[in-house]
Amino acid sequence: MQTEPLITWSEPVREYVGFVAQFLGLGAVGFRFAAVRSRATTSHSPDERAFYAGALRRAALIGLPAMAVQAGLFFAGLPQTAARAHSTVGALITGTLQTGSATVLFVLALVGLGLAAASIPAGWPLALVGAVGATLTGVLAGQWARLVNPAHRVAAGLWIGTLFILVVAGLGALLQDERMRAHRGRVAADMVNGFSPLALTCGMLVVASGLTTAWTHLNPLSSLWTTPYGYALIAKLALVAVVFGLGAWNWRRARPSLGSEDAAHAIRRSSRGELTAAALVLVATAILISLPAPRPAGAPTPAPAPAPAPAASVAQ
Ligand code: HEM
Structure with a gap:
């Protein structure tokens, strides 16, 4: 008898693409609302205002295609979800609160990032509501318990995604912009100091939600050291420790010396x-x-799952 493979490798690849897309979309709005804030319009220096406006445009230009990929994965998964529910995609969008609102929120995020990429500031609040809301639609179906994983994703995405946009669209551009030569130290400090409270808050949320989801999945607890799922979690946590270690270095050592x-x-x-x-x-x-x-030992073996839709994890 042929045994089921433990993992179908196309699945983690698809999940990874979804993570990166989601993190970049969230990172763009995190950069706008935490690192830059209102400085693109309120800074006294015209050079600085021009720099921040350019940085926000670049952030939106990174976030927009990423959000399009995320929305694409969501919509590509709908036919399968509809088939499982013996329904149609149209009925799912118009008839279920969760899928309907996820659709509206994805459109909102795409329109918002599109406007932001065209330097229209009103796009950013739309992008914020759309990018964060699309991940958390599970709660609309009254499924509070299913909010833990999406909350984990949003917190991780806002933290790591914003750091990525800060490094690429913020610091990278700043250190190459000749007009900003005299202001580089201070502007870098402003952006990093703006990002820091977001990173701290999200870091704490990531740990709290990560421990919660780990506790519910490790059933029994010994599966942490006896199952492939547990080994993968241990490997992940070793890497997480490196991320937190470098984050702590940036926060405690690198940030205070900025200027x-x-x-x-x-x-x-x-x-x-x-x-x-x-x-x-x-x-x-x-x-x-x-x-x-x-x-747990003695629990019935679940029927082989249908190929997972990437959308499932988005709207979970
Ligand atoms: C840099 C920090 C971290 C990042 C970027 C991160 C990212 C993620 C992402 C994107 C997911 C997928 C969630 C979903 O399917 O919707 C996930 C799942 C998970 N995370 Fe984290 N995470 C981090 C830290 C942690 C920590 C500290 C824990 C604590 C134990 C943890 C435990 C878990 C577990 C158990 C799952 C799997 C849930 C499942 O099987 O459905 N994570 N993580």
Whole structure:
């Protein structure tokens, strides 16, 4: 008799693409609302206003295609979800609160990021509501218990995604912009100091929601060291420790010394290390959630699951 493979490798690849797309979409809005805030319009220096406006445009231009990929994965999964519910895609969108609102929120996020990419500031609040809301639609179906994973994703995405946009669209551009030569140290400090409270809050939420979801999945607890799911979780947590270690370095050591161009270069370098480790955390996570979750001894073996729709994890 042929045994079922433990993992179908297309699944973690698809999950990984979904994670990256979601993190970049959330990162764009995190950059706008935490790192830049209102400085694109209120800064006294015209050079600085022009720099921030350019940085926001770049952030939106990264977030827009990422959001399009995320929405594409969601809509591509709908026919399968509809088939499972013996329904049609149209009926799912118009007749179920969760899918209907996810659809509206994706459209809102895409329109918002499109406007922001065209330098229309009104796009950003729409993008914020759409990008965050689309992930949390499970709660609309009254499924509070199913909010933990999406909350984990939103917190992780806002933290790591914003760091990515900050490094690429913020610090990277700042350190190349000749008009900003005299202001580089201070502007880098402003953006990093704006990002820091978001990173701290999201870091704490990631740990709280991560521990909650781990506790509900590790059933019994010994499956942490006796099952492939547990091994993948241990590998993930080892990588998570590196991300937190580098994050703590950036927060406690690199950030307080900001103010000069050299310090801006230094924090960009160490942030790249943090991002590399976070990319590996996502690889481990994509494998983790593609593995069968542990079941208590004697629990019935679940029927083989249909190929998972990426949308399922978005709207879960
Ligand atoms: C850098 C930090 C972290 C990042 C970027 C991250 C990212 C993610 C993402 C994107 C998911 C997928 C959620 C979903 O399917 O909707 C996930 C799942 C998970 N995370 Fe994390 N996470 C981090 C830290 C942690 C921590 C500290 C824990 C604590 C134990 C944890 C435990 C878990 C578990 C158990 C799952 C799997 C849930 C399942 O099987 O459905 N994560 N993580």
